[in-house]
Amino acid sequence: MERLKSDLESLGKIGKDPKGGVSRPALSEPDIEARLYVIEKMKEAKLKVYVDQGGNIIGLREGKVKEPFITTGSHIDTVLNGGMFDGALGVLGGLEAIRELNEDRVQTKLPIALVVFTDEEGNAFMPFAGSKYFAGLIDKSTLHAVEGKYEKISFGNALERFLKRSNAGVIERFSSTILSHLELHVEQGPILEVERKQIGVVTGIVGVHRIWMNFNGKQAHAGTTPMNMRSDPMISASATVTKVREIVLGRGKDLVGTVGYFQVSPNVVNVIAGSVRIGIDIRSLSRNDMLEVGKEVIDYARNVSEKEGVRLNYETYIENPAMCDETIVKTIEESVIQLGYQYMKMPSRAVHDSQVMSEITKIGMIFVPSKGGISHAPDEWTDFEDAYKGVEVLKLTLLKLAGS
Known part of the structure; x- marks a missing residue:
């Protein structure tokens, strides 16, 4: 848990807003700094790291076979003066799960990809810019021509600014087959806390x-x-x-x-x-x-x-709304029960990159509680113990889906 806590705190300092929150619009200078931090952590975890033409960062962990992949991840861009957990937990939690698999010397049958999607919030260019490119719902020329809202710069030029500083490999698009996608996220609402549940098993995204x-x-x-x-x-x-x-x-x-x-x-x-x-x-x-x-x-x-x-x-x-795959929902449930945590099934009332990923693969989501249901604000908070419980569920579910 301490390693996850350290990562979340370190990332939360990048783009610190004078008003108390975090401001990291996609491909802005603070976001680029955060991206470089994540890439370095991915490499330390022995992942092969690439960036596609949607600005998505993709860290690959090999399996016994070359594909299909199990993907996990979220985003690290924020709303202006937002919180330090929204999106970031899905990225750093996925990273922690992979590090623990490495430490346990587990080789999964299927390879795993950790993905950092670009501009989920849509404050910089357009909502789900990265995941829509990743899923093939928008082409490169159209995306690169989008003009920025936060800065007067095109997506293509902002991406080039990042790529010049990144030491990751550059690819056009991730082309391997994806069997399923998992996303760990803070609830961003009050239900888990009110119901005194440690985990939310998401059934669908509005x-x-x-x-x-x-x-x-x-x-x-x-x-x-x-x-x-x-x-x-x-x-x-x-x-x-x-x-x-x-x-x-x-x-x-x-x-x-x-x-x-x-x-x-x-x-x-x-x-x-x-x-x-x-x-x-x-x-x-x-x-x-x-x-x-x-x-x-x-x-x-x-x-x-x-x-x-x-x-x-x-x-x-x-x-469009997206329903989580029933088999993945059941697998997450089994993981939660195995770990002995209290849980409930629930919809996500916020939108997520997994929604877009449902266009190309089966999806599942894991929620952990948000204090007071607050999100997109400086007071957004999830106890690190609760966050780590989500990582444990994610790790076990990844193992079940990827096989050993």
Whole structure:
């Protein structure tokens, strides 16, 4: 456990934010420093290390046969002023599991690959940039042309900046067959802690349906414009915000809906707004449920806007839900029971690289508790003892899947 603790603490110091958290946007200078740290640790663990054209770091541990591979891993990029465990535990926990296999002198039948995916958070370039490239869902030229959000630099140029400092091998794409992918992660929610469970066995990862709505009215004086002569986008936008909650609660299903983004222009107290933009986030394990709720919200926003004389336009983004493989879920369960830990089956309500990996292979996820359910914040915390329990489950599950 001490080695894992040391790695997490060391990585957590890279990109330390003055506000108290960690800021490592993908392929930024802090992220590159973190990547170099991980590559060095991989090499110390006798892994053959490569970087592909999606910026993904891939550490290979040989098996008795050349393929198929069992992969594990996560990401080390963070949101701005985020926490030190999100993603990092999946990478460093996977590394620790492999180191212990080495120390136990276990040669698995199947080879194992530890993968560090690029820009899972999407703050720097695009969500799941690395895993989408790894899975073949985006081509090199398209990805390399994406312009940065955090820095004014293309993905391709940012990657080249990293490759010049990396002493890993460079490959176009990982081309070997992958039998299954496992990801260890902090829960990022309060359920395991509240239920007093040490391990969460993930059954599926929710999808996300995001709707960005622009309500355009007529900017005017707040005092001199009669109430019946206004085109006020704040009215239709505010009504839509409350309607999202009403629709989701009325469904009575395992859905969540949030309006976490609200931008008003000109945002002045004595001016009727000219435009309002809101961001809606709908999540479910059912794609159909997400789409139905989204349609209902859009229809409502369109109707209320017409009544207010407001113009509505919108764009949508969908990340499909992914179910974990039943055999892998059962294997994780067996590992937890063998180790004697308390566990529960649960969905992941946050999105992960494993979601993308489900497009090309079978997936499984292991959760450990998050203190207070806090994540994406400086106060994000998981006790190191709990984190190491997750590593033990990951190690045993890797052994079962890779064979000996």
